[in-house]
Structure formats: C-alpha cells, structure tokens
Amino acid sequence: MVSKFYQIYIEIAEEIQKGHFQPGDTLPSESELCERFAASRETIRKALNLLVQNGLIHKIQGKGSIVLDINKFNFPFGGLVSFKEVSQKMGRKSRTIVHDLGLLHPNAYISKQLGMKPKDYVWKVTRTREINEEKIILDKDYINSKLVPALTKEICENSIYEYMENELGLKISFAKKEIYVEDLNDEDRAFLDVEGFVNIVVVKSLVYLDDATLMQYTESRHRPDKFRFTDFARRHN
Amino acid sequence: MVSKFYQIYIEIAEEIQKGHFQPGDTLPSESELCERFAASRETIRKALNLLVQNGLIHKIQGKGSIVLDINKFNFPFGGLVSFKEVSQKMGRKSRTIVHDLGLLHPNAYISKQLGMKPKDYVWKVTRTREINEEKIILDKDYINSKLVPALTKEICENSIYEYMENELGLKISFAKKEIYVEDLNDEDRAFLDVEGFVNIVVVKSLVYLDDATLMQYTESRHRPDKFRFTDFARRHN
DNA sequence: GAGTGGTCTAGACCACTCA
C-alpha cells in the first residue's frame, strides 16, 4: 500500500518531467492542490516536501512553489543505486568479474568499521566492473556473515543487492559515504585498466539495513576519468 | 522567531551529541516526547524528521527511534559551507589570494549555466586558497552582477558569501554540485602548489538564492590529496 | 486586504513489532 502523499508526489513529479510545468512556473497553490487531489493540506505539503527534497521545486512563503530547471545539472540518482542499475540506465555494455570471494575474520580496521568482533566472520568480495570492455571500477566489499550466510560467485557476478533484497528479504535503508583521492596501488594496477593513470577515486560506504544494523562496508575504487558525482544541498532556515 | 519543532530538534540533537543517548539506544516514544515538550505528535514528528535527515537517528515502525553512531564517519558539514567557515572549523592557518576580479560579458558556457544573456555582465573572480602556506584550492566564481552590483578585492579576500548575506541581505538557499576529476591545466599549475601532481578534483556548483534565482556559478579546483567529501543518503520506502 | 506558504493542534485509524 503506497501512501497518498507519495502518489501525489509521483504524479506532480511526472508532470514536471514531462514539461507540463516549465522551469520558473509556479505550481497551483496548496489549497488548489487539496481540491484537485481530494486531500488535506498537510498531505499535499508532504508531497511538496518530497519535490523540494529532490530538487524539483523550491517553495517561497507568500509566493508559491516554483518549478526548478531539472536539466541545469543532470540529476541525482544520488546515493544508493547499485552498479547494475547505473550501468543499465546508461545503456552501456557492462560486466562484473569476481576475483575473490571468501569468508574470513575481519582485521582491526574492518571490525572497527563494521562493529564486529575479531572472531566473527565476514564475507570479503573483490570485483572488477567492466564498462565497454574497460575495467573501470574495483569494488571491495566486506559483508556481515550473520546477515548474509551464503554467497556464491554467481550472485556476486549479478548483483549482491538484488540477492539480499529479493532472496533474503533484507532492506537496505541508508548509507554513509566518504569520497577522496588516493595514489594507485598495486591491486588497482593488477585489476583495472589504469595504464597512464596516477590517481584513483575512492568511495567508502557503510550500508545500513532497515533496522539500523550495519550490514556492509565497501571500498569502491574508480578510475578518475570515469568518476562523476552529483549532489543537491539545501540550507535549513 | 524559531519554530517549535526546530527547537525540539536542536535540543534532542544536543542530547545525542553529548552522549545522553548512546548509539543503539531508542529515544523516548513519540507520545512521551509529546508530553515532555508539550507539543502535538505532528510537531514532534517534524523534529524527529530533522534528526533522520541529518543522520542522527533512524526510525523503525513498531519499534522506535534508534540513535545512530555519529562517529562512524565524521559528519556532514555537507553542502553549503563556505571556505572561510570550513578552514576556521579545522583551525588551520588560511589565506585567500585574489588573482583576478572584473566585470565582463559571459561566454557561451557561463551564460548558459547562469541563464544570462550575452550582453549581461557577470563578475569573474579568481582566487587561490592557501592552507598552512600551501596553495590548495583554485576558485573561479561567476556572479550575476544584477544581484551583486559592487565587489571589491577586500570582500573577495574575506568572504563573498558573508558580504552577500550580511551587507546585501541575499539569502543563499540551495546549491547543485557536480564532482569529477580532470587533468591539471596551465592555470592550475600557475596558481596552485601542484608540482608532482597530475589530476585535479573539480567541484562545479550552481548557487541559488531564497527566491530561486540563480546567483552564482563556481568552479572549485582542489588538489587531490586534500580533497574530501562526505555524504549521507537515505532510501525512500 | 487577498492570497500564498509555515506552523501547530487534537484526534482518528492503520501497520508493524514483540511478548
């Protein structure tokens, strides 16, 4: 059952994306939207808040809700999208190569990141992502084995997230990320097509489940020429 | 006049930061918080939503609001902070060098980004940011001259944002950013301490005012070893 | 002053977790 305010959000968002409202236009007032959707004002406001959070509109007290220009920057499929989803969206020929898959005790750094004990077990998966026949991304995942008891090469070649969500019923809820640049190391040079490159863009993520348990620590190493990140930041008044 | 829900948010956030609630603890239930703060449930929920958005808690239906570990990644002073604020927070010795300050007609790229006509005028400011006596960041700003009629070297050496907010009464509201990596160019080599480096991290931003007008386009070029970005992403259910 | 969004309330019902 999808909530009413979410349906309203989707409907208005689609109208904006289809160009029914142009950038700079104001949306109908909240009371008009109440009538149109047969909803209370707070429900309309929840829908509009989603539009604000996703950078589709901007609200001004006393004036109205202004439609923003979606194309000014191509947009946030921010945050939690998996490699498979992204590469499919870009319509590129992509492939995942599994180099290493095993169960081991976490070292000090990993056990600290995942909040696990030295005698616990984690899955370590090392994968290369190939796009248009170039090895671009090196993913090193560390996954809490209590949450994902079994893991096969086939699953890792397809999508671990898909497996966790569809087969295990684990819901990924939020992630913290950190982005910075390092010098290439031997592992990068062994697994990626980085001749002539010096640096690598590192994205470290901590992935949490719906119940706020820490499930996974990932270090994703991107060849700098193919890395791109978009962000949308609002200031709180 | 600060809203009630915002005050409640601040109060709970401080209690979390001071350690009154430990990571993993659950906050008092919404109805208990209603009593404590003499507020309705929707008001409490607005405050809790701010905590969720800032990564301080995570809510689980049927269970409660769980306090997250703030220190797992050091935290988002995400998005809209100015160089001056950041360098002050880090307690570093910093300096800004203005190389270029002038009024000119936008070229095709800038006029497209800022939505201006070729005959309009923009301020172009080129500045180097020096931290601990190393030239680390090259900032190239393009500012709509209709919004900021006058600009001096002194203002640019201090903080343009401060000038716009305090002197001109312009309110910065939100920004869209794009991050990627480029090869060093001659300008980088001329203005930054980048001997031995090959790449530069580019952060392009479009900065919008309170009334959704586009005020500024900035290209901020960071020496890769000093660049760091943190992000917190939630998934919508 | 009319119209807009921002805040706050009291109450209702639902979905979920856990014992």
Add this chain to the structure above:
DNA sequence: GAGTGGTCTAGACCACTCC
C-alpha cells in the same frame, strides 16, 4: 494485545508577498 511509528484529516493562526 499493548505499544510503537505511519498516514490523514479539518481547522486554526501566523508570516510573508503583492497589489
């Protein structure tokens, strides 16, 4: 079944913009 958060409502008052 008791307790939790999630949704929705109808109505009130306030702050702001624009004429």
